[in-house]
Structure formats: structure tokens, C-alpha cells
Amino acid sequence: MDFIKPSLGTLTNSFQIRSNPKHFGIDLALPGNVSVKASAAGTVTRSYVSDSYGExxxxxxxxxxxxxxxxxxxxxxxxxxxxxxxxxxxxQVIGYMGSTGDATGQHLHFELHRGRWNGTKSNVVNPLDYIGDIPESVKETKQIIILPAEAESWRVYPLDKQPIKGNEAGYLNPKKFGGLQYNIVGTPGQDIYTIVTSDFGKVNIYGARSTGARIFNAS
Ligand SMILES: [Zn+2]
Incomplete structure (x- = not known):
């Protein structure tokens, strides 16, 4: 393939130039540390901070x-x-997905122009007509765990202790944040997931289906 998908993520906004509001690219969204990759080999022509495009x-x-x-x-x-x-x-990784500029929430806005980019975007084409799969060599498989907004609090456990009542390292509050989601960085046991939280660092969480937690493949 001449062009590859520039990041993991779900398509949250499609290419659309036939009616308003126009969208001159595709949006790929995923929480956490998500690398952004060059879709094809080439030469960087601009690298800056724009009011609308952000970084x-x-x-x-x-x-x-x-x-x-x-x-x-x-x-x-x-x-x-x-x-x-x-x-x-x-x-090649050129940066990380974020939400700088005119963006609501973390996502990559990706445009493809057949010819040079210009202010009227007259050369823009639908990236989905050109993108193939991510080659095996740069593919990352990631899973995320989602703690639904309905959950009042969720126990997290130190990595060296059994995830049972009494061993808690602390509590997460999905309700307070309208739900929480984390990249899964390890699965040390059945229905036990290792995540990295800002309050407690790297901890384990019990995420059997009966708890309401949901596991998704992020690719
Ligand atoms: Zn966009």
C-alpha cells in the first residue's frame, strides 16, 4: 500500500466535502498514549503550531x-x-495523538491531498480510498478497559497483592468522571488487568464482565 493508517483509533468523523459543514480529512480517536505515524515515506514540509490544526x-x-x-x-x-x-x-512515529488547536477531545485529524496542500484544499481526497492496513512491523495491539459512568467507585490493588477486599490501594471514581478508560498494560490473571492511573500509578483492577467493566481491542 502506498499509504497506511497513520494511527490506531476508531473513525469518529468521516471525510465530507459535498455539503456543509465540510470535513477535509478523517478523525481517528483513541485515549492514552497513541503514536502518530507517517502514512508514507516523504519529506516534512511544515511542522508548527496552528490555531486550528494545533500541533x-x-x-x-x-x-x-x-x-x-x-x-x-x-x-x-x-x-x-x-x-x-x-x-x-x-x-515512522512523528508524534502523539492529542487535542491541541481546534479540537474537542483527543483525536488525530488526518488529511490527504493529491498534489500540494493549499488554502482552499482543492486537492483534498478521501484518505480512506488510499489507506491500507498498518504493516505488521508497525502494528500495535492494544486493549482498553472501560469503567462505566454508572459505577460509583472501583477498587484498585497493588501489583504484589491479591485483588481481594482488604488489599485495596485506593479507589477510582468512574461516576465522577462520566466513566473512565485505561490502556491495559498487563493481564496477570483471569479477569485481572494492570492499568496505569494518575493517582495510584501502576495497579491491578478486577474486571470480570459481571463487574460492568468492558474490554475493547483498540486496533
Ligand atoms: Zn477532523
Whole structure:
């Protein structure tokens, strides 16, 4: 494939230029640390902070003599790894998904232009017509655990203790936050998941289906 999906995530907003409001790219959303990858090999043409795009990188590609330009917007503050003039390989991590600029919630806004990007976006095309699967070499399999908003509190346990009542390291409050979700970084036992929380660090959580917790594949 000439172009690959630039990040993991679910498609939360499609390409749409036939009616208003227009959307000149696709949005891919996923919580946590989500790397953003060059969709094809090329040369960085712009890397800056825009009011609307936020932290953004533009990459110019040459596909059999045809120039294309891709745009990776709303990346996490300070996460841009390359500057104009740098060359990147396909699948190379160029930054991390964020919500900088004109964005509500963490996502990657990705544009593909057949020809150069321009202010009227006259060369824009639907990325989904060009994107193949992420090559095996850059594929990451991730699972996330979602603690629903209905849950009042959720026990978390130190990694070195059995996840049973009395061993709690603390409590999470999904209700307070309208639900919580974490990347699963380990599965030390049946229905036991290791997550990293801001309050308690790396802890285990009991997430059997009967608890209301839900496990999703993030890719
Ligand atoms: Zn968008």
C-alpha cells in the first residue's frame, strides 16, 4: 500500500466535502498514549503550531512521480518529532495523538491531498480510498478497559497483592468522571488487568464482565 493508517483509533468523523459543514480529512480517536505515524515515506514540509490544526506536521510524498501531501493535526503539545526538511519513512512515529488547536477531545485529524496542500484544499481526497492496513512491523495491539459512568467507585490493588477486599490501594471514581478508560498494560490473571492511573500509578483492577467493566481491542 502506498499509504497506511497513520494511527490506531476508531473513525469518529468521516471525510465530507459535498455539503456543509465540510470535513477535509478523517478523525481517528483513541485515549492514552497513541503514536502518530507517517502514512508514507516523504519529506516534512511544515511542522508548527496552528490555531486550528494545533500541533501539526505536513509531509510531502512522491508516489511514482505524483506528489501527495499529508497533514497530521491536533497532536499532543510538544510531541512533534520532526521539522521542515526532515525525511521520514513510512510508519515512522512523528508524534502523539492529542487535542491541541481546534479540537474537542483527543483525536488525530488526518488529511490527504493529491498534489500540494493549499488554502482552499482543492486537492483534498478521501484518505480512506488510499489507506491500507498498518504493516505488521508497525502494528500495535492494544486493549482498553472501560469503567462505566454508572459505577460509583472501583477498587484498585497493588501489583504484589491479591485483588481481594482488604488489599485495596485506593479507589477510582468512574461516576465522577462520566466513566473512565485505561490502556491495559498487563493481564496477570483471569479477569485481572494492570492499568496505569494518575493517582495510584501502576495497579491491578478486577474486571470480570459481571463487574460492568468492558474490554475493547483498540486496533
Ligand atoms: Zn477532523
Amino acid at each position: 501539526v506536521i505536513f509531509i510531502l510524498h512522491d508516489i511514482n512521480g505524483q506528489p501527495y501531501e499529508t497533514v497530521y493535526a491536533h497532536m499532543r503539545k510538544g510531541s512533534r518529532k520532526y521539522q521542515a526538511g526532515d525525511t521520514v519513512k513510512q510508519g
